[in-house]
Amino acid sequence: MAANQKINVAAQAGTQSNNEVCEIVCYDAEKISALKHTVDDKEAQGMAQLFKALSDPTRMKMAMYLDKGDELCVCDMAILTGHTIATTSHHLRLMRSLGIAKSRKEGKNVFYSLHDHHIRLLVRMTLEHMREEHCHAE
Numbered sequence: 634m635a636a637n638q639k640i641n642v643a644a645q646a647g648t649q650s651n652n653e654v655c656e657i658v659c660y661d662a663e664k665i666s667a668l669k670h671t672v673d674d675k676e677a678q679g680m681a682q683l684f685k686a687l688s689d690p691t692r693m694k695m696a697m698y699l700d701k702g703d704e705l706c707v708c709d710m711a712i713l714t715g716h717t718i719a720t721t722s723h724h725l726r727l728m729r730s731l732g733i734a735k736s737r738k739e740g741k742n743v744f745y746s747l748h749d750h751h752i753r754l755l756v757r758m759t760l761e762h763m764r765e766e767h768c769h770a771e
Contacts, residue, residue, distance in 0.1 A: 686731050687755075691716065692724050696733060696747065700756045704746040 687693050691714055698705060698713050705713070711721040725745050728734040733752055734745045747753050 683731055683733065686727060686733060687759075689724075692728055692733075693756075695721075695724060695728065696752070696756045697760070699734060699745060699747045700753055704744050706742045706744050708742070710745065 687696060694714055695710060698710060702709075707718055707722050707725060710725065711718045714721060716724075722743075725734060725736070729736055729745070729748075732748050735748050736743050736745050738744075747756070
């Protein structure tokens with residue numbers, strides 16, 4: 634059998650009517666072999682943690698405010714989000730611990746900003762994706 638030939642195996646008959654489920658089991662051994670070791674489990678876990686943190690609407694709004702405001706003190710962020718300073722600090726500390734935000738202390742105030750341009754791009758690209766027409770079609 635040629636290396637690039639796909640191997641087809643009859644799927645078990647089921648009662649699913651979903652059109653997005655394969656009707657046969659078919660895999661490309663060459664593609665699987667090439668891709669098998671390209672995804673690191675620890676990196677995937679770290680990425681999932683980052684997306685999990687941003688899946689909270691409050692933290693996503695905070696990231697969006699930091700993108701637009703560049704740097705904000707905890708008190709300003711609390712007013713913008715409508716949360717207490719304690720709750721706001723908790724969210725921002727979590728974002729800092731996951732590499733989403735960074736902080737600096739100036740006198741008695743703590744200021745937060747996005748960690749780097751990668752996070753800024755992630756926030757902007759996510760917003761752009763959400764605003765695209767195809768996201769609202771279904």
